[in-house]
Amino acid sequence: KVNIMVSFLLSNTWLLDHSRVFFSVYCSSWLLYLCVSQCSAKNLKNISELFYYAQKAVLHPTGPLYCPEEKEMKPSCIKSLTRIFKVSDLDNDGILNDKELNFFQRTCFNMPLAPQALEDVKNVVRKNMTDGVEDNGLTLKGFLFLHTFGCDDDLELHQEYLFPLLKIPADCTTELNHNAYLFLQSVFDKHDKDRDCALSPEEVKDLFKVFPYMPWGPDVNNTVCTNDQGWITYQGYLSQWTLTTYLDVQRCLEYLGYLGYSIICEQESQAAAITVTRNKRIDLQKKQTQRSVFRCNILGARGSGKTSFLQAFLGRNLLRKIREDHKSFYSINTTYVYGQEKYLLLHEVMPDFDFLSEEDLACDVVCLVYDVNNPRSFEYCAKVYKQYFMDSKTPCMMIASKSDLHEARQHYSLTPLDFCRKNKLHPPQPWTCNTVDAPNKDLYTKLTTMAMYPHAKLRCMCTCNRCTFCICQNILRSQLLTNIKAKFYSVANSVFLYSNKINGYPNQGPWACARLVIQPCLKYSKIRSI
Ligand SMILES: Nc1ncnc2c1ncn2[C@@H]1O[C@H](COP(=O)(O)OP(=O)(O)OP(=O)(O)O)[C@@H](O)[C@H]1O
Secondary structure, eight states: OHHHHHHHHHHHHHHHHHOHHHHHHHHHTOTTOOOOOOOBTTTTBTHHHHHHHHHHHHHSOOTTTEETTTTEEOHHHHHHHHHHHHHHOTTOSSSBOHHHHHHHHHHHHSSOOOHHHHHHHHHHHHHHOSSSEETTEEOHHHHHHHOOOOBOTTSSBOHHHHSOOOOOOTTOOEEEOHHHHHHHHHHHHHHOTTOSSEEOHHHHHHHGGGSSSOOOOGGGGGTSOBOTTSOEEHHHHHHHHHHHHHHOHHHHHHHHHHTTHHHHTTOSSGGGGEEEOOOHHHHHHHTOOOOOEEEEEEEESTTSSHHHHHHHTTTOOTTOOOOGGGOOSEEEEEEEETTEEEEEEEEEOOOOGGGOOHHHHOSSEEEEEEETTOTTHHHHHHHHIIIIITTSSSOEEEEEESTTSOOOOOSSSSOHHHHHHHTTOOOOEEEOOOOSSSOOOHHHHHHHHHHHOTTSOOGGGOOOSOSHHHHHHHHHHSHHHHHHHHHHHHHHHHHHHHHHHHTSSTTOOHHHHHHHHHHHHHHHHTOOOO
């Protein structure tokens, strides 16, 4: 834009010699002119000045920043500089200390300031205003006095910066990588001023001050974990970022852009924060996955308990009511599968049977929820299963919700248990959130395990009490066996201690000692092997 203006100025400077009228009309229609200077190529009048101003117009355009008539910075410039100040203020104390000033300097000009130069800058501010320097650092006022970051001529962050190119092939998902979580952790620490591991409404507001709009609505508090006061916890905060990255990666890139991710982490763009996972079909072929976020869609008839199931994942029981306009159709939290931390994202699907979209059906595991107390609710699950999931590879789990209430006979040709047996599904899992404490989370771990290993038959979930597996499990869990195990341990332990004490079994561990104890027992009981 400025380049064009300069070329016009050059040509019109020539015109000036010939037509003053034309130039004055031209200039009055151009609001951002820098200077008007008479010059002549013929007489070499003011030629160096002309090039000086032309260069200045291109390199340091002041038009979008400063209003010469009012002699003050424009509001958009102040807003933009305030954002830069907040991004650079790494400890969020409202003052740019020497380290933060140098971070800013390095980001803008690729080199830090010498200690003396830093002092000179502060002295300039001190001389011009009283509250520009505090605790030997620059306040926002002082910074505004000095002034400029990734902005275009309109002082808006440009689209290429906010939305760097990121290719996501079909059947792949998007997750935040380790460095991105570290960055977000530092942003959280910066704004959790009272160090209570949760963000109060004021702290959330402060965190998003560098955004042009508030990205989180009240529904976020019903999507992720909160503390007793209803404030988003550290875990909840990371979960919300994980959710945004999974559902809308472009938005995540934009948000990271506002927070200055690429500048602070010295990355080419926010795209460096994202891991695009391997195609799901390859995961299925290889029977293993590197993914950390799994999606579970919850389907069920109206009133069957879907929302309660989502909320229970955040540790909330039936007592916690939510406002209809604050309701969220998602909830996300962490679970542990074989010692690995994974995110499980639950999505409540609207029960309108005829409008199930591809998105409603695409997930890693499906939950079909029916209300044990409502004789009409199982029919919906059976219908959905038969129409959409019977022939798909997506694992399904039947949830018998409100299991604390009386179990009504379902108006369907098969009982839920027989239906599951016939379709080789796990038996319906009884579940309720009508509890005194936080509802049980085992079911969510099972769902994550099914999502991670869709091909594996999770026999441990079988509760039929009839198959060999259930009988073995019952024996293993029986009180008698538990007592024998405990006795065995205490004997082994005391022998070990005793051997150490009298040095009777030199260099022998507790297991070796235990063998010495158990062998005679086995002989006597005629059991040859364990
Ligand atoms: N164990 C329970 N005992 C009694 N009432 C329950 C129990 N669990 C949930 N409810 C109640 O059942 C009602 C329906 O539950 P919920 O809103 O979770 O179902 P939903 O499937 O999400 O409904 P909708 O399809 O209308 O969104 C709620 O009023 C809830 O408080």
